[in-house]
Amino acid sequence: MKNKELAWIFARLGDALEIKGESGFKIIAYRKAARILEDLTEDIEAVAQEDRLKEIPGIGSGIANKIDEYLQTGQIKKYREVVSRIPEELLDLLEIQNLGAKTIHVAHQELGVKTLDDLKKVIEDGSLAKLYGLGEKKVENIKKGIEIYEQAQERIPIFEALNIVEEVIAHLKKAPQIGRLSPAGSLRRMKETVGDIDILATGKNGSRVIKHFIQFPGVNRVLAAGETKGSVMISTERGERQVDLRIVDEPAYGAALQYFTGSKAHNIKLRAMARSKGLKISEYGVFKGQKKIAGFDEKEVYKVLGLPLIPPELREDRGEIELALKSLLPQVVDYSDIKGDLHVHSLHSDGHMSIEDLAGLARAMKYEYIAICDHSQSVKYAHGLSPERLLKQIKEIQELNQRYKSFRILKGIEVDILQDGQLDFPDKILKELDIVVAAVHKGFKKKVTERILKAMENPLVTAIAHPSGRLISRRDGYEVDLEKVLQGAKNKGKALELNAFYDRLDLNEFYLRKAKEMEIKICIGTDTHYPAGLQMMRLGVGIARRGWLERKDILNCRGYKELIRNK
């Protein structure tokens, strides 16, 4: 797929034009095209071949021609023309806070700045501050921006962000002046990683709430503490994390929550829509002329635009507004729809809980079932089960199940897909099980696609676990053609896993949505080895919602009987 390459080119083109000082709207158009290509689930080459490029909203004849040009010749003339005149490193400087395209442009023109080092020099020798429109304070801010840029904070995994926000919110609830309170930003939209942590609240006395906020025990540094905004750095074992709190007036809470939840693209489309109806949306409310007609809660804001409340996880301008207008929005899955966890490990392999304890935890979570899927024999490092040990485990499960009236432990396995695509156990063993999840754990570069396709030919396989193999913070994943895996799953009627382990989240939201479009079933499993890990199901549900999944798309939204019947 060339989608990402093209997205990158258009984003760079936008940056380059901005530094050149070209018209703002052209830049916006290129950046929008970049985002659309980044989000697109279809292969852009297929779209181009069928001459449908211009059907994609945001892509007109100019960009469509450039996409065609790239697909045919491997380059875009316009891009080469524009970018060749600008030093590559100059584009990267746009990421520095408090330093924008205009300043980069004059620094380049007037002082010959080409690199970060050049920039530092003109700051030190005072020549930058002497430029028209700049001054000492501005340069001081740019200097701070460079510092932050150089110790570039990596993004925060959603799991960690959720834990932090939970603690901070618990702390904020103790402030006597606090009113309504919610996470906002990409955290509320459940993006798999977030840049910082945003919280929105109302309160009778803003500055007192902020004062309480900055007394949170984990606070390391206070960046700002005014009447409406507080910003702190919290120290965690992985470094400092930024948490922002905004206080708004009670009547504007809904509008502010809508605004601060984003995404930016979603909000821009919403505002354009409002404008065409003669309305104006801001973080203070929806206005008709001077008159405020909505803003107390989010539902109201959407309602005056003729829309149902769009779930935060869908707010990415990926077609949700258009569908909402036609009342065709998917009824995305809710955490309460989940009837069980379909992938957990016990003491029998490398987990840290007995099967009995796992069952107890699952019952406390109001699940109807839990599937024990320990590793198979060839995964030595995880103490994988031999056939004999598996049979023993099956017996233990059968005995335990006699205790429960309305709860079931499912006999399962996470069976390895070996180097030749064979499974780690013969069929006569797999036949004894309720659920068979097949997974690659070795040979990440060795014919992974073929091996997975072969594994799916076995009728006893229920699903493929963590199909891409990526670890968000550590590795990209297998050399695997997921398009082919999806097609294979469709052909063979196999489910694919949404592994909810915080560092996997695999399949990701884009492939989930594609799987849904192909009517492939998804099973969500936490893959946990520890008690607390069962809670990662909430992450799984969040990502499932971002993939537009509904109850009917997810195997573990089925009750026990239906699940087993359709296995």
Place this chain on the structure above:
DNA sequence: GCCGTTTTCGGCCCGACTGTTTTCAGTCG
């Protein structure tokens, strides 16, 4: 460069903050 239930031309999201160019440009979210 994109787009059309006002439009094939003339618009394109909104507001806050900051610093500097004392009236607004640049940057951010």
